[in-house]
Amino acid sequence: MEVVVRFPVDMSAVRVRVATPPGEDRNFETGEVKQRDGKPLFVLWVTLIDGAETQQVRVRVPGPVDVAPDDLVQTTNMRLLHWDMNGKSGLSFTADSLVKIKDQAGQAGGSK
Numbered sequence: 001m002e003v004v005v006r007f008p009v010d011m012s013a014v015r016v017r018v019a020t021p022p023g024e025d026r027n028f029e030t031g032e033v034k035q036r037d038g039k040p041l042f043v044l045w046v047t048l049i050d051g052a053e054t055q056q057v058r059v060r061v062p063g064p065v066d067v068a069p070d071d072l073v074q075t076t077n078m079r080l081l082h083w084d085m086n087g088k089s090g091l092s093f094t095a096d097s098l099v100k101i102k103d104q105a106g107q108a109g110g111s112k
Contacts, residue, residue, distance in 0.1 A: 009078040019045040022065040059093045073098040
């Protein structure tokens with residue numbers, strides 16, 4: 001995959017809720033787990049919440065990823081990538097990490 005453009009995403013006013021458990025991001029041709037900086041990549045769906053607007057997006061993040069569905073998380077270095085591969089193009093999101101947000105009682109948000 002050739003990355004054409006990388007845009008930083010300002011997440012300061014956006015809440016992020018995990019929608020699916022993280023799964024290994026595998027190369028379609030080889031079946032091997034993709035890596036970034038020597039760490040395995042995971043992919044999961046999250047819901048971005050900005051006031052009354054919501055949008056589910058798929059995010060790639062290096063592991064290990066200790067989050068579960070319904071957790072509220074904070075993203076680090078969220079980026080939107082425009083890619084072009086074999087005549088196809090699209091958008092994808094990546095982040096350096098997803099960390100559970102603790103509530104006022106010190107519990108991780110969302111998990112039970």
